[in-house]
Amino acid sequence: MTAATLPNGNSALPLLDSDVLRTFVAIAECGSFTRAARQVFRTPSALSMQIKRLEETLGQALFVREARQVRLTPEGEILLGYGRRLLRLNEEAVTQFLSPSLEGRIGFGTTDDVGTRILPGVLGQFARSHPAVQVDVVVGSSREMLARLDAGDLDLVLVTAGNPGQEVRGEIVHSEALVWAGREGGIAAQRSPLPVALAHHGCAWRGMALDALDHAGMSYRIAYTCEHCAGHEAAMLADLAVSPFPLSLIRPPLRRIDSSLLPPLGDYQLELVKRPGAGQASEALVGYVMDAFRKT
Numbered sequence: 405m406t407a408a409t410l411p412n413g414n415s416a417l418p419l420l421d422s423d424v425l426r427t428f429v430a431i432a433e434c435g436s437f438t439r440a441a442r443q444v445f446r447t448p449s450a451l452s453m454q455i456k457r458l459e460e461t462l463g464q465a466l467f468v469r470e471a472r473q474v475r476l477t478p479e480g481e482i483l484l485g486y487g488r489r490l491l492r493l494n495e496e497a498v499t500q501f502l503s504p505s506l507e508g509r510i511g512f513g514t515t516d517d518v519g520t521r522i523l524p525g526v527l528g529q530f531a532r533s534h535p536a537v538q539v540d541v542v543v544g545s546s547r548e549m550l551a552r553l554d555a556g557d558l559d560l561v562l563v564t565a566g567n568p569g570q571e572v573r574g575e576i577v578h579s580e581a582l583v584w585a586g587r588e589g590g591i592a593a594q595r596s597p598l599p600v601a602l603a604h605h606g607c608a609w610r611g612m613a614l615d616a617l618d619h620a621g622m623s624y625r626i627a628y629t630c631e632h633c634a635g636h637e638a639a640m641l642a643d644l645a646v647s648p649f650p651l652s653l654i655r656p657p658l659r660r661i662d663s664s665l666l667p668p669l670g671d672y673q674l675e676l677v678k679r680p681g682a683g684q685a686s687e688a689l690v691g692y693v694m695d696a697f698r699k700t
Contacts, residue, residue, distance in 0.1 A: 420458075526689075558679065560677070564673070581671055586646040599644060601645040609648045
């Protein structure tokens with residue numbers, strides 16, 4: 405930890421060292437000094453000394469030590485946001501000057517649920533680091549995106565894994581719970597037969613939902629069919645139906661339906677698939693996409 409010096413020679417506020425910030429963020433994300441030490445290739449005692457000096461510099465306790473884990477104090481949660489942003493800016497600055505200059509065009513295909521979740525941040529950061537690369541984004545179904553990849557129209561696609569007839573061709577980059585969702589205060593979940601909003605045939609979410617309902621012996625009807633999440637949201641907001649939905653995308657006035665009312669759906673995965681020979685620009689974008697999911 406160093407201190408900046410003003411032109412008149414007086415000491416100013418201390419500067420936060422990026423190595424110490426990286427340690428702090430790693431501990432916060434791992435919830436353990438031991439796991440974080442493996443991640444940053446240092447000993448837990450070395451990490452403990454870094455955090456002690458950081459806490460002394462800031463005059464605040466950043467972690468609450470518990471038996472098997474650590475958790476952030478309110479001051480630590482504030483610093484975590486600053487730390488992540490500072491590390492990102494540092495990475496972008498270094499990349500701008502030290503990475504080979506990239507240029508060209510990338511065709512990037514994705515499903516709409518992914519587009520609303522990570523694309524704004526990923527594309528913004530990528531554009532700042534590689535301003536000479538043009539990214540053309542196409543949104544559609546997983547089946548359509550893979551077909552366009554095979555036709556050479558797209559270089560990179562982020563799709564739902566496990567669709568009927570779809571083999572795993574890339575890397576699984578994200579997994580999360582698929583749950584039943586409906587409108588807060590709505591009655592769709594109590595109706596019989598259960599009204600359900602689903603995508604068309606060939607969608608993994610549709611298969612998971614129907615298999616769960618059939619296995620539970622529940623009566624249902626497909627009340628609304630749409631290929632896009634926005635359509636399912638519209639049906640739920642109008643209390644016309646319930647729908648399988650990623651847990652991370654549920655926002656008020658939508659809510660997760662109690663698991664005692666409807667059968668569990670399990671987890672679903674997202675798969676990142678590259679076109680062979682797509683080029684260095686596509687490889688660079690892959691890194692940004694994967695980093696975005698690691699931080700979610």
